[in-house]
Amino acid sequence: MTQNKTRVVIAGGGTAGWLSAFSLVTRLGALLDITLVESDQIGTVGVGEATIPTMCNFHRLMGLDEREFMAATQATFKLGIQFDNWGNQGDSYVHSFGEIGQRSWMAEFHEFWMEAVANGQQDTLEDYCLELKAAKQNKFALKVGNRPLNFAYHLDATAYAAYLRNKAEQAGVTRIEGKITTVNKHPDSGNLRELVLDNDARIEGDVFIDCTGFRALLIGEALGVGYDDWSHLLAADRAIAVQTTAVEPPRPYTIATAHNAGWQWRIPLQSRVGNGIVYSSRFSDDETALATLMSNVTGEAVTEPRYLKFKTGMRQQAWAKNCVAIGLSSGFLEPLESTSIHLVTTALIRLMKLFPFEGECGLLAERYNRETQKEMETIRDFIVLHYHLTQRDDSAFWDFYRNMEIPESLQHRMAMFAEHGYVWPDDVALFRVDSWVQVMMGQGLMPKRHHGASRMLPTASLTQQLTAFKQSVNNALAQLPEHDAFIKQYCPADKSA
Numbered sequence: 001m002t003q004n005k006t007r008v009v010i011a012g013g014g015t016a017g018w019l020s021a022f023s024l025v026t027r028l029g030a031l032l033d034i035t036l037v038e039s040d041q042i043g044t045v046g047v048g049e050a051t052i053p054t055m056c057n058f059h060r061l062m063g064l065d066e067r068e069f070m071a072a073t074q075a076t077f078k079l080g081i082q083f084d085n086w087g088n089q090g091d092s093y094v095h096s097f098g099e100i101g102q103r104s105w106m107a108e109f110h111e112f113w114m115e116a117v118a119n120g121q122q123d124t125l126e127d128y129c130l131e132l133k134a135a136k137q138n139k140f141a142l143k144v145g146n147r148p149l150n151f152a153y154h155l156d157a158t159a160y161a162a163y164l165r166n167k168a169e170q171a172g173v174t175r176i177e178g179k180i181t182t183v184n185k186h187p188d189s190g191n192l193r194e195l196v197l198d199n200d201a202r203i204e205g206d207v208f209i210d211c212t213g214f215r216a217l218l219i220g221e222a223l224g225v226g227y228d229d230w231s232h233l234l235a236a237d238r239a240i241a242v243q244t245t246a247v248e249p250p251r252p253y254t255i256a257t258a259h260n261a262g263w264q265w266r267i268p269l270q271s272r273v274g275n276g277i278v279y280s281s282r283f284s285d286d287e288t289a290l291a292t293l294m295s296n297v298t299g300e301a302v303t304e305p306r307y308l309k310f311k312t313g314m315r316q317q318a319w320a321k322n323c324v325a326i327g328l329s330s331g332f333l334e335p336l337e338s339t340s341i342h343l344v345t346t347a348l349i350r351l352m353k354l355f356p357f358e359g360e361c362g363l364l365a366e367r368y369n370r371e372t373q374k375e376m377e378t379i380r381d382f383i384v385l386h387y388h389l390t391q392r393d394d395s396a397f398w399d400f401y402r403n404m405e406i407p408e409s410l411q412h413r414m415a416m417f418a419e420h421g422y423v424w425p426d427d428v429a430l431f432r433v434d435s436w437v438q439v440m441m442g443q444g445l446m447p448k449r450h451h452g453a454s455r456m457l458p459t460a461s462l463t464q465q466l467t468a469f470k471q472s473v474n475n476a477l478a479q480l481p482e483h484d485a486f487i488k489q490y491c492p493a494d495k496s497a
Helices: 014-028 054-062 066-072 109-118 130-136 157-170 217-222 286-294 340-353 362-388 396-403 408-420 433-442 459-478 483-490
Strands: 006-011 032-038 076-078 080-084 092-096 152-154 174-177 180-185 192-197 202-204 207-210 227-229 238-245 254-259 262-268 272-279 306-309 313-315 323-325
Touching: 006 014, 006 202, 014 032, 014 054, 014 157, 014 340, 054 066, 054 152, 054 340, 066 157, 066 483, 076 483, 080 130, 092 130, 092 433, 109 459, 130 459, 157 174, 180 217, 207 217, 217 323, 238 286, 262 286, 272 286, 313 362, 340 362, 362 396, 362 408, 362 433, 408 433
Parallel strands: 006 032, 006 207, 032 174, 080 254, 207 323
Antiparallel strands: 076 152, 080 092, 180 192, 192 202, 227 313, 238 272, 238 306, 254 262, 262 272
């Protein structure tokens, strides 16, 4: 039986565009005819170089070879994020990707640890997490014995897009060079019909994917879908990015350092370091932000500073008519927890599950939009937590966040932890119990009480079990090689890329 293929037109390249093209052709290529339209004259944002562990699973799902991908993108491994100066100036903690201790069904590990501390034990939660201790000692391996490490990547986003483009074109995706000048719609349905390019070429399609970044040419300009502004919750609206030479072996973690009016990232790749500052124009000017950034980098700058403007928030509909917005066109959350590429991959999985092969989009789009909204709001709350849970009073920026009204869902979560030590995974299974615990405790929120199950073990037995677990972590840690040495053996960068 011959079946006409659904014509998919992707507007825009970059990470979002080429990841969309590659994913769709890899998993649904037999059913789709995929065309990507982009212009070499239009740059991409391409500064998001840190990821979270979900990317590893997505790559496996799409059949990407890890070593090949890492070599092509100058990638290093990432075991977590170190947050400096967030709770207060001089504070530092790590939000790691590893599991802390061993949980039970009734109470979480941090509650047993709190009971031991109350009984006089002197250690920290860090002692019970292999990934966290490995990050601090610059060690890494895929696994120790049969125990895999939970990790993500640091990567060159521009090289990643080029890598995906090559894969996608080899698999049958058609790339068309050109700038989009007009988006035509069907007069009756209001669905998108075709893209008109500056060379008068016309690209018709059945399903359109908007990867045009903040411009949102299809979902915003053509279809008029509104944008919910969240800047009352997340004040940052500017970023400056710059690359510097590497002066030390790459560390297996990102560093996020809070400043007077924002925060700075440091992302180590194999041959250079990605740096940037995220700040609010309400509380800082561009010159001050740039001076702050450049006074806190290492190595020599190898690129000119790149300035970006953004508005935190999301489209009121990420899928409207026959158009799905993926990436920055669907919304933006600052890269504090490295969720940008994750949001692209979850959007693609959602789209593939709900793909409108028969042309009818109504109920599919409704389901897609509900799931997208829940995901965005959940991540937003986790990011807001970092800002709001602070004792800093050294600038108007931190006064704003310390005193702001936060969403009720986040108020409830913080109150439950403060009063009872109770934590639960988020609504979209992205940030686990350990993630919430590490950020809340790391920024000074210690519970008044904890679950009574921790008192059912005799003190000596509890101490013995915790000591044994710490020793198992240290034993595993001793078997790990240096991060840099592992990279050189496993995935050295392709110098010709």
